[in-house]
Amino acid sequence: MDTFLQQLEQWSPNLRRYARALTRNAEQADDLVQDCLERALSRRHLWNEDGNTRAWLFTIMHNIHANDTRRRGSRPASVPIDDQDGHYARPASQHSRIAGMELAAALDELPADQRQVILLVALEGMSYGEVAETVGVAAGTVMSRLSRGRERLRRLMEEGAQALRVVK
């Protein structure tokens, strides 16, 4: 296998993880990864062996996702209840599960550009410079999205925790 394919295979699990966090739907996430790999393969001539392949791949996926989201517009993908990891069907049994679901729900409340930055840092451990390269904005913009996004998440989670106490 050549270096290019090796690089794609190396980063595929990362792409998949990020896609899952973005879409929160296993099927949709894998479609996104497949689209991304197909496009990367058909644009092999644009690949720079000495460049940052991870940022390049994430940028491709990022653009596809943004296009998909715009195309879907007001017509969200319909997801069978069963596919939601028992989100609605079963009561959560563990505290960590409750906390996790709150975070996932709170992430959905964020503007997409803030969510992306937060996820790239948390999941990929990308440096702010790499995030800027991936998303195609200035480093200062990354920082302000990160800062606003995290603060918003914190407030959403606090409100969630208060609501939980009231219910108890």
Added chain:
Amino acid sequence: MSDKPFAIDEAELHAWIDGQLDPDHAGVVNATVAADAGLAARANAYADQNREIEALFGGVADEPLPERLRAANIASRQARRRWRTPLAASVAWLAMGLTGGWLANDWLASEGPGDRVMVEASRHVAQQAMSAHRVYAVEVLHPVEVFADQREHLVKWLSKRLGQDIRTPDLASLGFELVGGRLLPAEGGEPAAQFMYEDETGRRVTVYVSLYKSGQETAFRYQEMQGAGAFVWLDPEMGYAIAGDIPREPLLAVSKIVYETFEPTH
């Protein structure tokens, strides 16, 4: 930055949480956060977010990769598909002397389920192009929004709206001159562009270009609907269709020039 050791800014706080500070600098932030309960609570909350995100989704990277996501498999699939790409197809057309009865309205029999999706997509683009052709090609006073005398503006405008490098194919060798073009709505609120050409006998041909992200390339196809026909193909970003009031063979000649205009790398 470290000339104000007791007042850290937001950027430093986040870089500290994410482990993106050098050790000296991190020590300063550490001390400042430790001395400020409010700041510490905020920093803890942010660090918890990172941990929870990792706990929620981190495991996905350890799952075995499905076969369909293996780069090597996708690459060999693309290689198999390549012989059916438009260029290969047009070479085949040339080789067969463009004689009639060739593959007219049917798709290659060997196509798999993924290809069927693409066939549907091509058909869809062709239908939109033919609808637009039927509506505008009969217009006498207002066939286009921007006439060919403002070609430069037209190209710039439509390229900007579609976010793609749009060109007006030169069909003069086939006797067709550009009339002008217009912006159209395509599926999902995406923009599309239509260019209209006319020959000296008044026959019109329209070139329809729409944003249609399929991530794939398809072969040239010929689609017929209510007596009118269109050639269509998709590239990874866009759908292209050429409709006209002319028979299939001259329409194919037009389509080949359009193809070479938009896919110059092939």
